[in-house]
Amino acid sequence: MRVALFTTCLAEALAPRALKATVLVLEHCGVTVELPTAQTCCGQPMLSNGLPGDAALLARRMTEVFAPYDAVVTPSGSCCSVVREKYAGLFADGSRDRAAVDALAAKTFELIEFLETKLGIDPATLRAKSSPRASTAPLTCHDACHLRGIHRHGCTEPFLRSACGGDVRELPDMTQCCGFGGMFSTQFPEVSTALGEEKLAHVASTGATTLVASDTGCAAHLAGLAHRKGVALRVISPAEALAESLGLMEVQESGAPNGGKHGAPNGEKHGAPNGGKA
Amino acid sequence: MNPLIAPALPFDMKPRAREAVRDLKLQQFVGNATHLKDTQRGGIFDRDFGAEYDALRTVARDTKQYALDHLDELLERFIANAEKSGATVHAATTGREACDIALSIARAHQAHGRAQSCVKSKSMVTEEIGLLPAFEAAGIKTLETDLGEFILQIDGDAPSHIVTPMIHKDRVATAKSFVRELGARYTEDPTELTMIARAHMRGLYRAADIGVSGANFLLADEGSAVICTNEGNFDLSVGGPPVHIVFVGIEKLIRGARDLAPFLKLLARSGTAQPLTIYTSFVCGPRRAGEHGGPKELHFVLVDAGRVGVLASEKRDLLRCIRCGACLNACPVYRKVGGHSYGSMYAGPIGAVLTPELERAQGGANASQSGAGLANYPDLPRASSLCGACYEACPVKIDIPKFLLHDRTRLRERGLSPKSEGATLALWRWLAERPTLFRMAIGAVRLHARMLGQKDSRDERAWLTRVPGPGAGWTQSRDLGVATGESFREWFSKRGSR
Numbered sequence: 001m002r003v004a005l006f007t008t009c010l011a012e013a014l015a016p017r018a019l020k021a022t023v024l025v026l027e028h029c030g031v032t033v034e035l036p037t038a039q040t041c042c043g044q045p046m047l048s049n050g051l052p053g054d055a056a057l058l059a060r061r062m063t064e065v066f067a068p069y070d071a072v073v074t075p076s077g078s079c080c081s082v083v084r085e086k087y088a089g090l091f092a093d094g095s096r097d098r099a100a101v102d103a104l105a106a107k108t109f110e111l112i113e114f115l116e117t118k119l120g121i122d123p124a125t126l127r128a129k130s131s132p133r134a135s136t137a138p139l140t141c142h143d144a145c146h147l148r149g150i151h152r153h154g155c156t157e158p159f160l161r162s163a164c165g166g167d168v169r170e171l172p173d174m175t176q177c178c179g180f181g182g183m184f185s186t187q188f189p190e191v192s193t194a195l196g197e198e199k200l201a202h203v204a205s206t207g208a209t210t211l212v213a214s215d216t217g218c219a220a221h222l223a224g225l226a227h228r229k230g231v232a233l234r235v236i237s238p239a240e241a242l243a244e245s246l247g248l249m250e251v252q253e254s255g256a257p258n259g260g261k262h263g264a265p266n267g268e269k270h271g272a273p274n275g276g277k278a
Numbered sequence: 279m280n281p282l283i284a285p286a287l288p289f290d291m292k293p294r295a296r297e298a299v300r301d302l303k304l305q306q307f308v309g310n311a312t313h314l315k316d317t318q319r320g321g322i323f324d325r326d327f328g329a330e331y332d333a334l335r336t337v338a339r340d341t342k343q344y345a346l347d348h349l350d351e352l353l354e355r356f357i358a359n360a361e362k363s364g365a366t367v368h369a370a371t372t373g374r375e376a377c378d379i380a381l382s383i384a385r386a387h388q389a390h391g392r393a394q395s396c397v398k399s400k401s402m403v404t405e406e407i408g409l410l411p412a413f414e415a416a417g418i419k420t421l422e423t424d425l426g427e428f429i430l431q432i433d434g435d436a437p438s439h440i441v442t443p444m445i446h447k448d449r450v451a452t453a454k455s456f457v458r459e460l461g462a463r464y465t466e467d468p469t470e471l472t473m474i475a476r477a478h479m480r481g482l483y484r485a486a487d488i489g490v491s492g493a494n495f496l497l498a499d500e501g502s503a504v505i506c507t508n509e510g511n512f513d514l515s516v517g518g519p520p521v522h523i524v525f526v527g528i529e530k531l532i533r534g535a536r537d538l539a540p541f542l543k544l545l546a547r548s549g550t551a552q553p554l555t556i557y558t559s560f561v562c563g564p565r566r567a568g569e570h571g572g573p574k575e576l577h578f579v580l581v582d583a584g585r586v587g588v589l590a591s592e593k594r595d596l597l598r599c600i601r602c603g604a605c606l607n608a609c610p611v612y613r614k615v616g617g618h619s620y621g622s623m624y625a626g627p628i629g630a631v632l633t634p635e636l637e638r639a640q641g642g643a644n645a646s647q648s649g650a651g652l653a654n655y656p657d658l659p660r661a662s663s664l665c666g667a668c669y670e671a672c673p674v675k676i677d678i679p680k681f682l683l684h685d686r687t688r689l690r691e692r693g694l695s696p697k698s699e700g701a702t703l704a705l706w707r708w709l710a711e712r713p714t715l716f717r718m719a720i721g722a723v724r725l726h727a728r729m730l731g732q733k734d735s736r737d738e739r740a741w742l743t744r745v746p747g748p749g750a751g752w753t754q755s756r757d758l759g760v761a762t763g764e765s766f767r768e769w770f771s772k773r774g775s776r
Contacts, residue, residue: 007766009710009716009720011766012720012765012766012767013720013723013724013760013761014758014759014760014761015761016761016763016764016765016766016769017737017761019766020766020769020770023770035767035770037713037767038713039713040709040710040711040713040716041706041707041710041716043707043710045703045706046703046706046707047683048664048683048686049686049690049695049699049703050683050686050687050688050689050690050691050695051687051690051700051703051704051707052683052687054703054704054707057707057711058707058710058711061710061711089680145663145664145665145666145667146664146665146666148665148666148667148669148670149666173313175667176610176613176667177610177663177665177667179610179663180663181662181663181664181665182663182664183660183699183748184660184661184662184663184664185663185751185752185756186748186749186750186751186752187660187696187751188292188295188611188660188661189751189752189754189755190295190296190299190300190755191295191299191611191614191615191661192663193754193755193756194299194305194614195610195611195614195663196756220758220759221756223759224741224752224756224757224758224759225755225756227741227756227757227759228743228755228756228757234736252736252737
């Protein structure tokens with residue numbers, strides 16, 4: 001089985017560590033990961049903002065870029081749902097493009113979904129077969145809303161709970177959106193922020209110091225809000241949570257944030273280097 | 279009409295949304311009530327239907343869709359059967375026409391010295407057509423008999439939720455209104471407050487000349503209407519006055535009682551997490567010889583007011599809506615901005631897609647409207663994070679996010695979306711077709727952050743506190759963390775294949 005990593009443009013720009021973790025976890029599960037270098041953006045921003053024609057151009061590109069592979073795996077629940085749920089609507093029934101996007105949809109998976117449903121990995125067994133870290137900081141988990149569309153909403157936490165073996169705390173009101181919503185976050189910043197603050201309050205109520213958010217956009221929104229407010233919170237992807245707890249990746253130091261907006265820039269970095277064993 | 283639900287057009291949602299987010303009481307009342315109802319809704323469906331819930335929704339969706347696809351036939355059957363039962367059936371193309379029909383019925387009674395007062399039970403379509411202002415202007419004193427609507431009426435307020443119209447108020451506000459408007463003694467006890475309203479209303483029911491209501495379902499086979507309430511106020515409004523008028527949108531038609539079961543199972547559970555509303559009333563014909571209650575005259579006013587236009591449009595699925603309010607309760611944005619931010623009697627996700635469509639389809643038939651549709655409500659399709667909670671909650675499976683996207687496309691086509699945002703997206707797409715340039719653009723973002731961002735002590739991220747262009751809304755309240763260390767692709771190619 002040839003497996004391609006669908007990186008997503010947002011993760012390449014904002015969260016490369018999530019992508020490194022995805023590769024490490026997949027390799028740990030015996031999968032050889034290939035990186036189609038011509039991939040760019042899946043077209044979600046255009047699709048969500050009234051430009052389906054532009055989105056269709058990028059959807060067609062996606063089918064070409066990923067044509068040689070048997071499976072396409074991504075750490076982003078949201079971009080995954082676009083390929084799976086939304087691409088079909090961009091092309092007429094019976095067209096060649098439609099057949100191509102349907103074929104792509106059938107082989108595209110979000111990482112945890114791929115591990116669980118395609119590889120049939122039992123998270124507890126996965127942990128038993130690794131040399132896991134003895135303990136990790138308490139974490140809680142917020143699933144991206146777009147996982148609803150692929151019937152995976154609420155599936156990340158139980159998987160992490162068995163796989164990480166550590167202290168995974170239930171997030172109250174997990175099903176409510178974090179308020180990101182793509183361009184919604186800039187069009188209705190007050191509403192988006194209010195929802196983000198509510199999410200952060202729920203996270204704080206669990207006592208967890210690490211939040212696992214299953215999409216780069218949600219993670220950027222919540223981390224950015226926490227940083228501005230000076231709240232000490234690590235926001236990572238499910239892939240990173242897995243890679244860390246299975247001992248595939250160093251845990252980044254979880255120090256206090258450096259003071260939010262008005263804090264003095266701190267050029268010195270003393271966190272563990274990215275990349276784990278690489 | 280109340281500008282809260284019938285604002286000047288084009289409607290600007292943003293100031294109302296901003297104000298609502300800052301309104302601590304609204305945040306508390308609307309937030310608590312919607313969370314509670316949404317949780318209870320999930321609970322009762324789990325308990326009563328378990329895995330079969332989805333199949334039930336599919337049946338309801340298909341049943342309602344069948345009715346919409348055969349609306350002409352069902353209308354004819356309904357009219358024939360209703361007339362057979364002795365009711366009078368009127369058809370109104372516009373809201374104005376619907377009000378005029380009611381006024382002419384009232385005038386026929388005024389000739390006999392009646393029709394000075396009306397008792398009205400809760401109805402969305404009468405809000406839509408502006409019946410109450412029309413009656414008041416004609417000197418017909420009208421009492422809202424639904425407790426929530428009554429409180430809004432005496433406060434000069436407007437409903438902000440389809441099912442729980444005073445979700446934005448609490449009993450403290452109610453207590454004060456009852457002291458001020460009814461001369462009652464101050465009490466915050468819900469039972470006492472209800473008894474005060476009841477004492478005030480009972481006499482008015484007896485004296486009223488006209489009863490008015492909406493309907494939840496119209497049964498074509500039986501020529502009757504089904505009305506679901508929790509307060510029994512409909513039964514009083516139909517039992518006392520000599521004339522009763524049922525206003526109902528034509529999309530409420532179903533084949534008949536044989537198709538009713540799935541909707542009764544879904545409606546109250548979706549709306550208020552009850553197995554059934556306390557009262558499920560069937561109205562069929564006026565009082566018959568030998569009967570002691572019921573109106574001597576029963577009128578059905580079948581309201582189009584844009585529905586035929588919606589039926590002919592790509593958004594016809596919206597007419598399946600049974601007004602349960604579940605999508606409002608589930609919606610994160612509604613929870614934050616409340617109902618009045620939507621500038622319509624239909625708030626929340628369903629309102630965001632239905633309001634512009636009804637306005638367009640009416641083509642400016644109402645004086646306050648122009649028929650410009652989306653151009654009059656350019657914010658509504660954008661006021662969503664597309665989280666999909668509405669679609670998941672909808673008992674008749676209306677894919678609301680799909681219609682929000684549909685409307686965003688129409689906005690863009692008509693030049694009604696922000697230009698700078700469109701230019702950014704066009705550039706993004708152009709770059710995305712050129713992988714080398716696209717990677718350079720991502721590199722430029724990372725370089726920008728490395729040069730100008732605030733370094734993080736924990737990892738290789740830099741935080742941008744100000745972003746230009748369409749991103750400015752982001753950094754109004756959030757920083758943007760950008761990874762500035764080794765890129766993923768550098769890392770991946772360096773380690774080689776293993």
